[in-house]
Amino acid sequence: MGSEKKGWDYSQLRKYDISLEQIPRLDYQDPKVDELMAENEPVVITGSKLVKSAEKWNLDYLEKHMGNGDFTVFISRNYKFKYYDEKKILQKLPNNETNRGVEFTPPTKMVEMKLPEFIKRLKEWKRGDERLYLQQGLNDTVGPAIVRDFLKFDWDFCNSIQKKQNWGPLTSNHLLIGMEGNVTPCHYDEQQNLFAQVQGYKRCILFSPDQFDRLYPHPVYHPHDRQSMVDFERPDYSKFPKFKDIKGCETVMEPGDVLYIPIYWWHQVESLMRGDHTITINFWYKNGPTGPITYPLKSHHKVAVMRNVEKMLLEVLHDPKEIPPLMRALVLGRYT
């Protein structure tokens, strides 16, 4: 996959003991793109003009035109930005009761920051400093120039995909400005995703939903729901033995590339080390109505079933510790 002529090389990729194939890279006019997407298979779509109007979005342009709004910035003491759901953290409610969350220390701080401050900290960053990752849903607080660029995205291109693949509505576009070396650890989302690279190089490592039992997601009630418990750089094979058999695929995104990340597909995303900052715009879509059910169920349907079983068991048992003995009694010696 190394491609010096394209401005990056292997030394900028973090090293993992994982077998990875290449995600196909196909021109946006290639009919095979639609076939792969229809099969919920990832594909890098090249040559589209989806975010061409944003190719001029360098830091100076953004500072000038992004407006004076507050942007959501995550701050990490290391290079990882593992997502957590605040609503699942034990919280004191106004009436001194608590929600049904869990004790949890967030691994990153989430702050609201003006863009000039974010850019200043990005430019002044040196090794050992806290890392920053701007992750902001694009909304109408941005300046008119950005709105103009946004309106000039190739909406015919993504709307035609949405229609062909029978997806639900576009729910959001997130602007992602990451520092070189930042990593979003392995997780899955419950939406279809067109992941459009605007500036810099981003490595995307993907795993099919059928790798669920090799990636050990946190329990559904945990703030790190949907996130893998496995630390790719130092996997604990005693706790996560099946991770040894993990099989995935990867690509290094270049400006202009659009990666289709299918719903429920695991992905880990890294801004190349010793690269420049990266800018990405993602397009999250609700999934469309499930087509005709065929048996055995597809792996992503089984993930949805497992999530529902977990939620139901938590609802009726209340205590997560009651789940393993009940599931063992239900399965062992009876279904095994």
Ligand SMILES: CCC[C@@H](CC(=O)O)C(=O)C(=O)O
């Ligand atoms: C907030 C979204 C982060 C992104 C990964 C990355 O670019 O670091 C991702 O996981 C996605 O687009 O689904």
Ligand SMILES: [Zn+2]
């Ligand atoms: Zn994601």
